[in-house]
Amino acid sequence: MATIRTVRDHRDDGISTHTTSTTTYSFWWELGLGIAVSIGFILFACHRQAASAATTDVAPLTADPRNCAAAAVYTKATADDWLQRAAIAQASLNAFNASSTALGTCRKRAGAVLSGSRDTIRWRNALDAVDAVASGDFVLPPACLRATVVVPLPATQWPGAQCVVRDLVFAEGTPL
Helix, strand or coil: CCEEEEEEEEECCEEEEEEEEECCHHHHHHHHHHHHHHHHHHHHHHHHHHHHHHCCCCHHHHCCHHHHHHHHHHHHCCCCCHHHHHHHHHHHHHHHHHCCHHHHHHHHHHHHHHHCCCCHHHHHHHHHHHHHHHHCCCCCCHHHHCCCEEEECCCCCCCCCCEEECCEEEECCCCC
């Protein structure tokens, strides 16, 4: 509670009024309570916004070739190897562009990755590989450029495959 006191001075030029205030303990208490309520409201609003963002529909994102290829890289990469991630990204982009059936597989994979909890660094690396391949900043060996299928070794159904990176075979064919 603040107390306001008015003091009158009599001087030669007339009467002047000075206002002084005496602040008491309750003013600071009310100010602190107001700040605490404001911070609580902000935190509550941010939490609700984050919760609603987590439950948004991921369907529009799953049809995007970039997210589709990144989901393939995220799920199929077996090592922290840039060449392997780039080859998976290229094969996924090729499959996405070559076949309409790849869209259904892509949507399932991308939907699972985008709606679930994921490793942020691994997801960022997958997106970086897709962006590098799509922009032409990273060029794969010629044997890997036309691949549309990624299969683990031993790949007996792909005897003519020319591109092998670690334990994955990249070949041309019908996307799975």
